[in-house]
Amino acid sequence: xxxxxxxxxxxxxxxxxxxxxxxxxxxxxxxxxxxxxxxxxxxxxxxxxxxxxxxxxxxxxxxxxxxxxxxxxxxxxxxxxxxxxxxxxxxxxxxxxxxxxxxxxxxxxxxxxxxxxxxxxxxxxxxxxxxxxxxxxxxxxxxxxxxxxxxxxxxxxxxxxxxxxxxxxxxxxxxxxxxxxxxxxxxxxxxxxxxxxxxxxxxxxxxxxxxxxxxxxxxxxxxxxxxxxxxxxxxxxxxxxxxxxxxxxxxxxxxxxxxxxxxxxxxxxxxxxxxxxxxxxxxxxxxxxxxxxxxxxxxxxxxxxxxxxxxxxxxxxxxxxxxxxxxxxxxxxxxxxx
Amino acid sequence: xxxxxxxxxxxxxxxxxxxxxxxxxxxxxxxxxxxxxxxxxxxxxxxxxxxxxxxxxxxxxxxxxxxxxxxxxxxxxxxxxxxxxxxxxxxxxxxxxxxxxxxxxxxxxxxxxxxxxxxxxxxxxxxxxxxxxxxxxxxxxxxxxxxxxxxxxxxxxxxxxxxxxxxxxxxxxxxxxxxxxxxxxxxxxxxxxxxxxxxxxxxxxxxxxxxxxxxxxxxxxxxxxxxxxxxxxxxxxxxxxxxxxxxxxxxxxxxxxxxxxxxxxxxxxxxxxxxxxxxxxxxxxxxxxxxxxxxxxxxxxxxxxxxxxxxxxxxxxxxxxxxxxxxxxxxxxxxxxxxxxxxxxxxxxxxxxxxxxxxxxxxxxxxxxxxxxxxxxxxxxxxxxxxx
Numbered sequence: 189x190x191x192x193x194x195x196x197x198x199x200x201x202x203x204x205x206x207x208x209x210x211x212x213x214x215x216x217x218x219x220x221x222x223x224x225x226x227x228x229x230x231x232x233x234x235x236x237x238x239x240x241x242x243x244x245x246x247x248x249x250x251x252x253x254x255x256x257x258x259x260x261x262x263x264x265x266x267x268x269x270x271x272x273x274x275x276x277x278x279x280x281x282x283x284x285x286x287x288x289x290x291x292x293x294x295x296x297x298x299x300x301x302x303x304x305x306x307x308x309x310x311x312x313x314x315x316x317x318x319x320x321x322x323x324x325x326x327x328x329x330x331x332x333x334x335x336x337x338x339x340x341x342x343x344x345x346x347x348x349x350x351x352x353x354x355x356x357x358x359x360x361x362x363x364x365x366x367x368x369x370x371x372x373x374x375x376x377x378x379x380x381x382x383x384x385x386x387x388x389x390x391x392x393x394x395x396x397x398x399x400x401x402x403x404x405x406x407x408x409x410x411x412x413x414x415x416x417x418x419x420x421x422x423x424x425x426x427x428x429x430x431x432x433x434x435x436x437x438x439x440x441x442x443x444x445x446x447x448x449x450x451x452x453x454x455x456x457x458x459x460x461x462x463x464x465x466x467x468x469x470x471x472x473x474x475x476x477x478x479x480x481x482x483x484x485x486x487x488x489x490x491x492x493x494x495x496x497x498x499x500x501x502x503x504x505x506x507x508x509x510x511x512x513x514x515x516x517x518x519x520x521x522x523x524x525x526x
Numbered sequence: 527x528x529x530x531x532x533x534x535x536x537x538x539x540x541x542x543x544x545x546x547x548x549x550x551x552x553x554x555x556x557x558x559x560x561x562x563x564x565x566x567x568x569x570x571x572x573x574x575x576x577x578x579x580x581x582x583x584x585x586x587x588x589x590x591x592x593x594x595x596x597x598x599x600x601x602x603x604x605x606x607x608x609x610x611x612x613x614x615x616x617x618x619x620x621x622x623x624x625x626x627x628x629x630x631x632x633x634x635x636x637x638x639x640x641x642x643x644x645x646x647x648x649x650x651x652x653x654x655x656x657x658x659x660x661x662x663x664x665x666x667x668x669x670x671x672x673x674x675x676x677x678x679x680x681x682x683x684x685x686x687x688x689x690x691x692x693x694x695x696x697x698x699x700x701x702x703x704x705x706x707x708x709x710x711x712x713x714x715x716x717x718x719x720x721x722x723x724x725x726x727x728x729x730x731x732x733x734x735x736x737x738x739x740x741x742x743x744x745x746x747x748x749x750x751x752x753x754x755x756x757x758x759x760x761x762x763x764x765x766x767x768x769x770x771x772x773x774x775x776x777x778x779x780x781x782x783x784x785x786x787x788x789x790x791x792x793x794x795x796x797x798x799x800x801x802x803x804x805x806x807x808x809x810x811x812x813x814x815x816x817x818x819x820x821x822x823x824x825x826x827x828x829x830x831x832x833x834x835x836x837x838x839x840x841x842x843x844x845x846x847x848x849x850x851x852x853x854x855x856x857x858x859x860x861x862x863x864x865x866x867x868x869x870x871x872x873x874x875x876x877x878x879x880x881x882x883x884x885x886x887x888x889x890x891x892x893x894x895x896x897x898x899x900x901x902x903x904x905x906x907x908x909x910x911x912x913x914x
Contacts, residue, residue, distance in 0.1 A: 266802055295804035307795040312817040314568060322803045353568050370803070 207243035249425030440518030589889025600675030603668035622660030689780025697788025726771035832887030
């Protein structure tokens with residue numbers, strides 16, 4: 189390992205003082221080629237040099253608008269897709285170097301719950317088959333598979349009448365519970381939750397979020413919680429990271445980010461949260477931004493947010509700002525802080 | 527499906543038959559493997575619904591009865607045929623020569639026929655007539671069903687299997703593997719299948735007969751499969767060549783179709799979920815992807831079953847495949863064409879048999895398409911429910 193990258197890793201490790209990181213992500217990149225008729229026309233830089241760490245037994249919320257690359261980050265960390273560059277450490281080990289048995293062992297420890305519960309369950313398998321499959325695949329023998337699966341189902345709020353049914357017989361919330369039971373089957377340490385409640389009714393959302401919190405406390409799980417819903421992220425996360433066009437613009441403890449946002453983009457995002465009290469809503473100062481996010485195929489030079497930023501300076505269009513620690517454990521990538 | 531909901535169905539006699547059959551079957555399996563019933567209840571219920579839907583498709587039922595009849599004849603035909611497929615009845619009665627349907631022939635006591643060939647003396651009605659050797663057309667059509675059926679089953683057992691496997695690999699792997707497989711497939715598709723089959727069935731027999739000579743048990747097994755007499759072992763090489771030729775030409779279509787379906791099926795989130803769990807590739811292909819694309823494949827298989835029967839008859843008609851005196855529908859038409867239209871029955875009845883068998887498979891295929899497609903199937907279910 190070169191001196192440079194080891195220093196970078198050291199800084200990611202120390203990102204949040206007083207925490208032991210389970211997952212460390214260093215300068216992660218994922219470019220999707222855009223093919224023309226014959227040649228590759230360019231690359232969509234879905235994730236472009238992202239570094240962060242997820243502390244053990246804590247939840248890191250990852251927010252950003254559609255197309256900011258947050259889901260891609262989740263998939264990269266689980267190696268469902270291969271990154272273009274960078275490295276990912278899980279419990280101190282570089283998972284990008286894993287293959288075969290090592291990768292399989294990693295899959296036992298890290299699981300995912302997908303956004304759309306209507307798509308993430310195989311319609312031809314019964315609930316039992318779906319939840320038991322992880323054990324079958326990893327050759328884990330349990331004395332009574334039926335009982336084992338049933339225990340998992342009880343845990344997520346389902347019961348024995350659901351055991352041998354097909355996914356189409358369930359509601360969205362119930363399906364998401366099945367997906368959570370499947371993710372829990374292997375007793376993982378880490379779970380990526382990719383917008384697990386965005387397809388559900390608000391009342392069901394709350395139930396699922398509480399369920400997730402409950403199992404996190406019970407099993408000491410570490411979560412990467414991906415969402416575009418700031419309220420949900422605030423409720424769930426200990427730390428949060430804000431992504432814009434494939435970059436992290438701000439990262440820190442959730443409370444601090446919410447109460448004292450440093451980056452102009454975060455400020456704009458937070459002031460877009462509707463406030464139920466009209467009195468308060470009228471008096472608060474809102475920061476609005478104009479325009480659409482630029483194409484990730486051809487992102488702006490310098491700071492990616494500069495064409496829409498109300499605090500635009502000349503430097504912003506020329507040089508990319510690094511993550512700067514604005515307070516302890518709270519980082520923001522903006523030239524305003526210098 | 528809960529039990530209250532099921533009560534809404536107005537059950538037809540056939541549905542009750544389905545219930546009776548499946549309930550007893552599940553009960554029997556549950557006896558052998560305790561707990562099976564509980565575990566598979568939903569699956570059995572789904573299967574029942576599929577069959578109920580099929581029961582409501584008249585063309586499907588017609589197809590089903592035609593095909594069941596064809597299969598029945600193929601299985602028991604050789605045992606119920608009044609004469610052997612190669613019995614030249616002209617030796618018994620000169621009237622048997624090109625006898626029209628309904629001709630009555632007489633086998634005399636002490637004649638060559640009864641002494642050497644062991645045919646009981648008496649009067650026989652040739653219900654479908656006879657050919658230029660006086661061979662009974664009815665018996666030959668019964669035997670011919672066996673020939674078509676065996677060829678079709680053997681071709682459909684191997685050809686699509688190759689095609690589906692290659693399609694699965696090609697679609698899921700992508701990249702250079704996909705390119706290689708698809709270009710080879712293109713070569714086969716670019717060449718007309720029938721011409722290729724003709725070429726192969728013309729070239730292969732020499733080599734095939736050598737192999738059959740080397741393995742007598744294989745030869746005798748094939749012989750009994752086709753219900754042929756031991757002295758006609760020489761005719762086997764041609765029949766087997768047709769089967770091999772059809773294996774060679776019958777897979778590319780499946781590779782194409784399956785690849786296309788896999789390309790869309792592999793993008794499903796549940797496939798990604800399976801990968802996240804660590805499910806190995808072959809298991810993803812056969813447990814997660816294949817069951818979800820099986821419906822359309824099943825439709826193609828059924829339609830192709832009729833297709834193989836037709837092509838096999840066509841090859842025999844061209845003089846490839848079955849050689850005299852083997853009973854084969856295509857061959858009977860070919861041999862009888864010489865006497866057309868005077869002896870029209872030699873062309874008409876085997877042609878009709880082929881038509882009905884192929885029609886049966888096509889009708890089943892079409893209604894299976896409706897039943898297995900979730901969209902049209904729900905419509906059929908609603909129609910069933912609305913009847914109350």
